[in-house]
Amino acid sequence: MKTTIKRSVMRASFALLAAASSALFAQAPGQASAVIQIDCDAACLEGHLQQYMAGLAERDPARVAFAADAVFSENNVTMPIGNDGLWGTASAVELPGLELSDPETGNAAWFGLVQENGNYAYFALRIKVEDGAITEAETVVNRLPDMPKPFGDPEAFQHAPAFTEILAPEERKPRERLIAIADSYFNTVELNDGQVFAPFHEDCGRVENGISTTSGVAAGGGNSAAIAAGCEAQFKLGIYRINKRIRERRYPLVDVERGVVVASGFFDHANTFDRYTLTDGREMNTVLKWPNSITLLEAFKIRNGEIFRIEAVFTYVPYFMPSPFAKPNTDFQTR
Amino acid sequence: MDIRKVSLLLSLAALGSAANAQDACDANCMSAIATQYMTDVATQGWSKLPWAGQVRYTENNVAMMIGDGFWGAGPSTGENPLILADEESGNVIWYGRTAEHGQLAYHGLRLKVDGGRISEVESYLGREGTPDLFAPLDGYVLHADFSAPVAAANSRDALIATVEGYFDSKQLNDGALRTEIANACTQVVNGVNITQGEHPKAQAAQGCKAQLEIGLYKPVERIRARRYPVVDTARGVVVALSLEDHATRELKYRTSDGKEHEVDVRYPNTRGRMDLFKIVDSEIVRIDGVSVFLPYYIHSLWEE
Numbered sequence: 001m002k003t004t005i006k007r008s009v010m011r012a013s014f015a016l017l018a019a020a021s022s023a024l025f026a027q028a029p030g031q032a033s034a035v036i037q038i039d040c041d042a043a044c045l046e047g048h049l050q051q052y053m054a055g056l057a058e059r060d061p062a063r064v065a066f067a068a069d070a071v072f073s074e075n076n077v078t079m080p081i082g083n084d085g086l087w088g089t090a091s092a093v094e095l096p097g098l099e100l101s102d103p104e105t106g107n108a109a110w111f112g113l114v115q116e117n118g119n120y121a122y123f124a125l126r127i128k129v130e131d132g133a134i135t136e137a138e139t140v141v142n143r144l145p146d147m148p149k150p151f152g153d154p155e156a157f158q159h160a161p162a163f164t165e166i167l168a169p170e171e172r173k174p175r176e177r178l179i180a181i182a183d184s185y186f187n188t189v190e191l192n193d194g195q196v197f198a199p200f201h202e203d204c205g206r207v208e209n210g211i212s213t214t215s216g217v218a219a220g221g222g223n224s225a226a227i228a229a230g231c232e233a234q235f236k237l238g239i240y241r242i243n244k245r246i247r248e249r250r251y252p253l254v255d256v257e258r259g260v261v262v263a264s265g266f267f268d269h270a271n272t273f274d275r276y277t278l279t280d281g282r283e284m285n286t287v288l289k290w291p292n293s294i295t296l297l298e299a300f301k302i303r304n305g306e307i308f309r310i311e312a313v314f315t316y317v318p319y320f321m322p323s324p325f326a327k328p329n330t331d332f333q334t335r
Numbered sequence: 336m337d338i339r340k341v342s343l344l345l346s347l348a349a350l351g352s353a354a355n356a357q358d359a360c361d362a363n364c365m366s367a368i369a370t371q372y373m374t375d376v377a378t379q380g381w382s383k384l385p386w387a388g389q390v391r392y393t394e395n396n397v398a399m400m401i402g403d404g405f406w407g408a409g410p411s412t413g414e415n416p417l418i419l420a421d422e423e424s425g426n427v428i429w430y431g432r433t434a435e436h437g438q439l440a441y442h443g444l445r446l447k448v449d450g451g452r453i454s455e456v457e458s459y460l461g462r463e464g465t466p467d468l469f470a471p472l473d474g475y476v477l478h479a480d481f482s483a484p485v486a487a488a489n490s491r492d493a494l495i496a497t498v499e500g501y502f503d504s505k506q507l508n509d510g511a512l513r514t515e516i517a518n519a520c521t522q523v524v525n526g527v528n529i530t531q532g533e534h535p536k537a538q539a540a541q542g543c544k545a546q547l548e549i550g551l552y553k554p555v556e557r558i559r560a561r562r563y564p565v566v567d568t569a570r571g572v573v574v575a576l577s578l579e580d581h582a583t584r585e586l587k588y589r590t591s592d593g594k595e596h597e598v599d600v601r602y603p604n605t606r607g608r609m610d611l612f613k614i615v616d617s618e619i620v621r622i623d624g625v626s627v628f629l630p631y632y633i634h635s636l637w638e639e
Contacts, residue, residue: 074603075630085603085631088584117586119601143602145466272407274436289438290462291394291404317630320399 045101045108067133089116124297124313152210192240204231206310244270248326291319365420387454426564443609467628470526485571508552560635603631
């Protein structure tokens with residue numbers, strides 16, 4: 001059962017705040033109200049997701065409750081909602097998708113498969129719902145053909161059941177800790193040299209664009225699982241050293257009961273080198289020789305403070321491309 | 336000492352003069368700065384270049400810091416470039432081939448030079464391995480026509496209007512020609528000749544003009560953010576920058592000759608382009624371009 005704050009209580013509190021007009025300016029930084037306003041619970045948010053996907057399947061945004069000033073992006077490019085991008089090409093939505101929600105932030109996410117003009121594409125969506133309407137829709141669409149990247153067999157693709165399982169109270173961690181753990185994953189990926197900052201479950205598994213990249217792959221090919229099996233083992237080898245930085249990290253959705261975090265960000269492959277050495281001495285060559293970035297929406301299942309499952313949809317974008325939803329990062333020099 | 340070396344020394348002298356005195360930088364000075372830029376890329380010598388107080392840098396339509404991107408990816412100086420400077424606009428382009436960790440790329444570079452100092456850098460790299468066109472570079476040579484003078488020069492405005500008409504003909508291509516194109520006009524994109532030979536577009540129709548006349552480019556939804564930073568009236572060359580949107584709502588389409596065609600990439604995408612147009616007697620005779628595969632509808636960071 002999701003925790004919700006009764007709407008009548010919230011309204012009463014808000015009315016008291018409004019009456020004392022000077023108090024309106026005494027909120028926590030960046031907050032409109034001192035009371036967390038939950039207008040849309042998990043069922044409501046997931047209803048918006050389902051409505052969005054149904055509208056997408058029909059290429060009919062009129063079936064979706066978009067706010068008048070909604071911001072929509074596809075692979076980090078903002079565009080009108082209507083006849084452009086996937087809204088102009090979608091031909092089917094494959095169900096079930098993985099539906100996740102966070103009533104506290106008003107965000108929800110959908111991971112799964114769609115078809116455009118009859119071709120499969122892996123798709124991830126984040127929406128933000130305010131006052132009964134979608135104000136933000138951020139999408140990542142992974143299509144073929146493209147540069148070398150994972151692309152699993154659509155007919156065989158399944159979501160890990162763990163993502164929707166509710167954790168026993170003793171297995172849960174607070175919101176802040178869940179975000180810290182997801183962030184530690186990115187810290188481990190960044191400049192991956194064998195040092196592991198993240199806590200991994202011994203059976204941790206990761207699916208990227210519909211294919212496991214941590215297990216079940218024979219030697220050879222471009223899948224990381226062919227080099228080493230398991231999340232932690234791969235990072236201890238330093239397989240992912242090409243990631244110069246994991247940039248514009250955001251954590252818009254946390255589900256404490258399920259132990260789920262949904263993150264957004266970019267992996268920058270600067271390719272200042274095209275060869276590197278794993279911690280076991282093996283020599284590696286980068287697949288691409290030139291700078292590129294990948295944009296992603298990634299879901300983490302965290303149980304007992306350990307990362308257990310990861311599901312991501314990502315695709316290539318031009319190197320260092322920014323997100324329209326992230327604040328510009330002026331904290332680092334990028335030379 | 337050969338002529339090229341003499342020319343380079345003279346150019347470097349012009350560069351030093353411009354950088355020190357910050358006086359007017361003529362075409363020779365601008366060309367020298369472009370040459371120096373590509374030389375310093377290879378040695379990571381960014382600090383040697385004459386930068387303006389505020390500099391904008393984009394690579395494939397993404398803003399970043401000098402030193403990142405191509406600068407950091409084991410770049411080479413490049414070879415056999417065409418350098419065209421436009422004193423009126425203050426822009427100079429370097430157009431040729433470079434490499435990253437030894438992997439060759441088609442490279443179009445624009446520098447804006449104010450008083451001998453670089454204030455803008457706009458770079459397009461057509462790289463191997465994307466869904467866009469790419470030809471092995473061994474056989475590629477930019478046609479000598481692009482550096483040859485024309486007998487009768489057209490005005491700057493007339494040359495730009497000719498290219499505008501080309502873009503107007505290509506977007507939503509319905510067969511109507513809105514510019515003058517020579518029957519023998521050829522087009523090369525990232526080293527691929529798409530108007531002659533084996534390429535599927537060339538098989539559909541030979542020549543730039545014939546392809547537009549049958550509506551071969553119908554899937555091009557729009558060509559936007561068009562800019563013309565360099566116009567060389569003596570050579571009859573216009574350098575055009577644009578973003579070409581392929582909405583890809585349909586995978587198949589029919590040309591006016593009744594034949595059915597399939598789009599080259601089966602999902603929405605945009606191509607960032609730097610194209611050189613050679614115009615003789617008011618007709619487009621050659622087009623050579625760098626094309627970059629970009630997310631659909633990406634916004635121009637320079638101008639819409």
